[in-house]
Amino acid sequence: MIRNRNISKAMTIKLEDTLKELPQLPEFVEGIRRAPKRSFTLTQKETKLALKNALRYIPEKWHKKLAPEFLDELLNMGRIYGYRFRPEQKIFGRPIYDYKGNCIEGKAFQVMIDNNLDFDIALYPYELVTYGETGQVCQNWMQYRLIKLYLENLTQNQTLVVASGHPLGLFSSPKEAPRVIITNALMVGTFDDQENWNRAAALGVANYGQMTAGGWMYIGPQGIVHGTYNTLLNAGRRQLEIPPEHDLAGCLFVSSGLGGMSGAQGKAVEIANSVGIIAEVDYSRIQTRHDQQWVREIVHDPGNAFELAKKYQDKKQGMAIAFYGNIVDLLEYAVKYQMKIHLLSDQTSCHAAYDGGYCPQGLTFEQRTELLKKDPETFKEYVNTSLRHHYELIKTLVDRGVYFFDYGNSFLKAVYDAGVTEICKNGKDPIDGFNFPSYVEDIMGPLLFDYGYGPFRWVCLSGKRQDLLKTDAAAMEIIDPNRRYQDRDNYIWIKDADKNDLVVGTQARILYQDAMGRMNIALKFNEMITNGEIGPVMLGRDHHDTGGTDSPFRETSNIKDGSNIMAEMATHCFAGNAARGMSLVALHNGGGVGIGNAVNGGFGLVLDGSDRVNTIIRSAIPWDVMGGVARRAWARNENSIETSITFNKTRKGTDHITLPFIPDENLIEDVVAKVFEGSRSFFD
Numbered sequence: 001m002i003r004n005r006n007i008s009k010a011m012t013i014k015l016e017d018t019l020k021e022l023p024q025l026p027e028f029v030e031g032i033r034r035a036p037k038r039s040f041t042l043t044q045k046e047t048k049l050a051l052k053n054a055l056r057y058i059p060e061k062w063h064k065k066l067a068p069e070f071l072d073e074l075l076n077m078g079r080i081y082g083y084r085f086r087p088e089q090k091i092f093g094r095p096i097y098d099y100k101g102n103c104i105e106g107k108a109f110q111v112m113i114d115n116n117l118d119f120d121i122a123l124y125p126y127e128l129v130t131y132g133e134t135g136q137v138c139q140n141w142m143q144y145r146l147i148k149l150y151l152e153n154l155t156q157n158q159t160l161v162v163a164s165g166h167p168l169g170l171f172s173s174p175k176e177a178p179r180v181i182i183t184n185a186l187m188v189g190t191f192d193d194q195e196n197w198n199r200a201a202a203l204g205v206a207n208y209g210q211m212t213a214g215g216w217m218y219i220g221p222q223g224i225v226h227g228t229y230n231t232l233l234n235a236g237r238r239q240l241e242i243p244p245e246h247d248l249a250g251c252l253f254v255s256s257g258l259g260g261m262s263g264a265q266g267k268a269v270e271i272a273n274s275v276g277i278i279a280e281v282d283y284s285r286i287q288t289r290h291d292q293q294w295v296r297e298i299v300h301d302p303g304n305a306f307e308l309a310k311k312y313q314d315k316k317q318g319m320a321i322a323f324y325g326n327i328v329d330l331l332e333y334a335v336k337y338q339m340k341i342h343l344l345s346d347q348t349s350c351h352a353a354y355d356g357g358y359c360p361q362g363l364t365f366e367q368r369t370e371l372l373k374k375d376p377e378t379f380k381e382y383v384n385t386s387l388r389h390h391y392e393l394i395k396t397l398v399d400r401g402v403y404f405f406d407y408g409n410s411f412l413k414a415v416y417d418a419g420v421t422e423i424c425k426n427g428k429d430p431i432d433g434f435n436f437p438s439y440v441e442d443i444m445g446p447l448l449f450d451y452g453y454g455p456f457r458w459v460c461l462s463g464k465r466q467d468l469l470k471t472d473a474a475a476m477e478i479i480d481p482n483r484r485y486q487d488r489d490n491y492i493w494i495k496d497a498d499k500n501d502l503v504v505g506t507q508a509r510i511l512y513q514d515a516m517g518r519m520n521i522a523l524k525f526n527e528m529i530t531n532g533e534i535g536p537v538m539l540g541r542d543h544h545d546t547g548g549t550d551s552p553f554r555e556t557s558n559i560k561d562g563s564n565i566m567a568e569m570a571t572h573c574f575a576g577n578a579a580r581g582m583s584l585v586a587l588h589n590g591g592g593v594g595i596g597n598a599v600n601g602g603f604g605l606v607l608d609g610s611d612r613v614n615t616i617i618r619s620a621i622p623w624d625v626m627g628g629v630a631r632r633a634w635a636r637n638e639n640s641i642e643t644s645i646t647f648n649k650t651r652k653g654t655d656h657i658t659l660p661f662i663p664d665e666n667l668i669e670d671v672v673a674k675v676f677e678g679s680r681s682f683f684d
């Protein structure tokens, strides 16, 4: 029989070596948000399995003490987080030089992980949730400690493999290979649903990585401000006929959510010079955004909210107003009193609506937490009733001329799940999409992703603000603002980035760029590192991009050749990035839209000023984007075809994209009509 003593001896990297004795249970700092209890439906047998699973990290001498403690966490929180193992000291992304490690990548990833768990950044830091209600860095604090230990040990000839937060181990690999490979929540098809995921998460074998939480590439709410700004500007241009050179002065945008990503809405509204009313049920989140000045006014009454908005609209002055209350109450008022709204959306965490992500009308935030804990089934009924009413209000507003779009939070899917089949284009299921557009379908997809513009980002690992300013200036030099209006928007964004005071946490920046823009900026940064102008830089991107994500309700909602249900682009992107030597590659299930609804991936590349990294930049960065453009072109997306034609020309001899021939629509109509003649009713 295998003895624990022998198991311990067989490992040189283990938790117990970092701990002289069992750490004390932490004092939870007051005011720091805590996750609600998660769905717990394990049987007695499964509960035993969950306990045994968690104790795998723990040396035998502590089992007696920890078994009841872990059981308590499981029963009260729905998960075993191992709170006792959370380090006592403040967690934040320190300068890279403060971390121990055998290679630069090992240290760089520790900066990123700690940044993801900073009290100022993470949504529920004690539960390792960075953002998006359920997006975790890893499942528990034992994994956190072990991952950090592995990163300290990692050399340039090893790869750390992380499966849903669990560090499987270090495996030898060439210097050119990725240093870290991460997967999160990838489930086998038959079991790829919320119920099985809940069970697997409670058992401690599945982690919901969202996009950049489990991919260790979150850079605070700034990460989404640029995308939100782009979305609002382009929604205005498309729907309100605002010319490209104008901003959104005088327009009113109404939405909900001031959380991890949704918290970007206020800031983006102001940068676009429009007025926004954002409903939020959790006052602590309003307070956070107000302290940051990402919302400037707080109101408690819908009437006051619209009155105040009107004042700033008339002055043509940008203003972000937080309404402390439920979005459904706000919309009820707007319908009743015929308020004029220009753009309308929603950013509650509907990808996890029944898990606390959507606060139903009639319950305060605190009551929602209580009911969720006591009676999840009744909570679900509340959510469904509220969503159905929410949908009816939106329909009325849209009939009156408001432009509503789904903001990638699975709102439309949640309404469908609440029993509203009429929300589907085909009236029965979501396979052909929904009656309202997703912001990607109408805006981000055709105007940005199809060209390859996406959320390129970097972190100055030195922690120095000066480095960030130098990289901002260098990136600005590379953009030609006169090429397209998208380039002008990006140029203005980076020019004003410092002024807009976007940094929370590490010295990070987001900048939408296309494939070649990203490559050229990366090469420039690496040159600056070689010359000693700046310290090392971590490059990455949001998964919410051209090529990394297959998500029919969001990123790939403007793919119309039927391949929107395929997940091959994200898989190719991940494999291709690994093959080209990105420092970190990640592939997840669920993204921002929930389990089974997306496969999404990202990367991290540590720039160290070397020629080796230049080679990676030249092959991996164009691939990361153009694989997506190629797929979009094959789906007959016009802007992608145009981008691919240019790519085939400029990269002749090195790259080549297959392009689709486009048949005449009339020809197709005629040919099909002839065959189906007389069977029209069947065909329709």
Ligand SMILES: NC(=O)c1ccc[n+]([C@@H]2O[C@H](COP(=O)([O-])OP(=O)(O)OC[C@H]3O[C@@H](n4cnc5c(N)ncnc54)[C@H](O)[C@@H]3O)[C@@H](O)[C@H]2O)c1
Pocket (backbone or CB within 6 Å): 123, 131, 132, 133, 224, 227, 228, 256, 257, 258, 259, 260, 261, 262, 263, 279, 280, 281, 282, 285, 325, 326, 327, 328, 347, 348, 349, 350, 351, 352, 357, 358, 359, 360, 361, 365, 407, 408, 409, 410, 544, 591, 592, 593
């Ligand atoms: N902005 C984007 O581009 C983008 C990108 C990816 C994902 N998302 C999706 O957007 C959603 C929000 O993301 P997040 O990180 O902000 O999540 P979050 O959970 O941190 O924030 C959502 C906020 O909505 C509030 N809320 C819930 N129900 C409400 C209601 N009925 N009325 C008013 N407020 C309510 C919650 O209190 C919470 O603060 C997620 O589903 C996420 O996946 C958005």
